[in-house]
Amino acid sequence: MSISTLANWVCRAFQLLFGIVILGLSVTLIRGHHWGALPATLGYAAFLGGVTIIAALIGIAAVWITFLEGIVGMAIDVFAALLNIAGGIALAIKMRGVTCNIKDNDFDDIENGFKAVYNELFNGGCMKFQKVTSCWVMSQPWSASKMENTIEGHCRESSADMVFMFLVAALFLVTAGLAFLRKRKGY
Template sequence: MTGLRRVTLGTWILQIIFAIVVLGLCTDLMNTQRRGEPPITTKYGVFAGVFGLVAAVLGLVALFVDAIPASMVVFLDAASALIFLAGGIAYTVGLKGIRCEFEDNKMAEKLYEHSLVGLDVSTDVLSNCRKATASQAMQFVTSAVALITVSLGFLAQRDRQLGNQRRAHV
């Protein structure tokens, strides 16, 4: 296994771990929602986690199975990066002006009423606020890892094309 393949393997493993973390955080946020339907942002986070997990697992399998086209894997990784980026931005917008602490009654009311984190018990609200903030950060980090994987995919394709050209001239 070449150095580039090892690095790519490592980034896909990271992408799998991070996608599982995003999926777990968002699923937990959905399960602790006590008022009405979970917000669309949380549902989107679950979608992003599942999509990123599938894309990374497929990329990992593609390292060992030549039948999977490299261009498809690069496309899925690029889509995964964009999906996680959009999720991170959605959480950023949704959590605008929210701090996960009770400095005063005004912030406590804001947290209780907030659609992403609002619950009935103050400890649950703080816990959900921290989970939502962690999900936001993890979606941005996973997006960056997926972009690195896309770059590595382009490098691998270029190396394959250069190798084929060298063999054709020999």
């Protein structure tokens, strides 16, 4: 087994694993949304998890199905990488300016707490009641620490989702590069 074949197998295994992680984190965030319409970013993140799993499985199948080698495989890898980069950027934009250390910022950084509570990825959804916006996480009969833990957990899950999207995009670009080098050398 050549080094490029071994590298391809390792990259494909991590792509599959990261796709499962992206899908799992996204579904967890979706299940934490209770009020109002689901943010499109969360639906797209779950879609990306599925696409990543399928693309990784196609890459693994390319070992036995020659049609999937070469340009077709490279195109699938580059397309999956671009989709994951777009998803990572979308989550980064939605999380802009929020740090996940909610408890540490009680009175030092009220703006961060406000951004976190009203962030649609973390708060479980918001609704307007007689000109007052209320979010699901604030409506629960919880203690302040339970609310902080919920928001902080969703924030960390969103951050991890974003990081895994960028990591798997890099892996797809690596496997596309390996396929390009194999095609160029003719083996």
